[in-house]
Every structure is written in C-alpha cells, then in structure tokens.
Amino acid sequence: MTKFPKAEGAVFAHKKTGEKQPDFKGKLEVTREQIExxxxxxxxxxxxxxxxAAWNRKSQAGQTYLYLKSEAYMKEExxxxxxxxxxxxxxxxx
Numbered sequence: 001m002t003k004f005p006k007a008e009g010a011v012f013a014h015k016k017t018g019e020k021q022p023d024f025k026g027k028l029e030v031t032r033e034q035i036e037x038x039x040x041x042x043x044x045x046x047x048x049x050x051x052x053a054a055w056n057r058k059s060q061a062g063q064t065y066l067y068l069k070s071e072a073y074m075k076e077e078x079x080x081x082x083x084x085x086x087x088x089x090x091x092x093x094x
C-alpha cells in the first residue's frame with residue numbers, strides 16, 4: 001500500500017443495545033484524491049474498491065481500538081495509474 005493516496009480512521013467497540021447492532025463503529029476519512037481515483041476507476045469500467053488494513057492500538061485513555069488505513073485497490077495490470085483532476089461540474093456517480 002504505497003503508490004496511491006491513503007486515508008486513515010479508527011473503529012472502537014460499540015456499546016450494543018440490540019442484537020443486530022454492530023460490534024464496532026468508527027470513521028474512515030476518505031481523501032479527495034481517493035475519491036478522484038475511485039471515480040476514475042469507475043469511468044474506466046473497473047469496480048471501485050478500497051483496500052483496508054487494520055492495527056490494534058490503545059488510546060491515551062486506555063481504550064483498545066483498531067487503527068485503519070485505506071487506499072484505492074488496484075490490480076497490477078490496471079490501466080489507471082494516476083489521479084486525474086476532475087472538473088467541479090463532473091457528475092459523481094453515487
């Protein structure tokens with residue numbers, strides 16, 4: 001995970017009030033460059049995907065959590081090799 005723009009985030013244990021609620025909740029901040037890369041992937045016919053990695057961490061308050069890092073997932077033979085800037089009036093496909 002070194003070539004493409006990265007994002008960071010964290011998930012913490014979630015205090016469940018019901019059986020169907022998630023065990024963990026958190027945020028992953030996706031960068032503008034990642035969004036542009038995902039749009040470019042979609043426009044080229046690829047399925048836009050993020051690759052996510054997680055590390056166990058402990059907060060200063062002693063709470064255990066998962067630290068997350070993500071980047072656009074690219075197959076080795078992928079024709080998309082760089083982020084092209086899109087004009088603000090481009091339609092975002094979601």
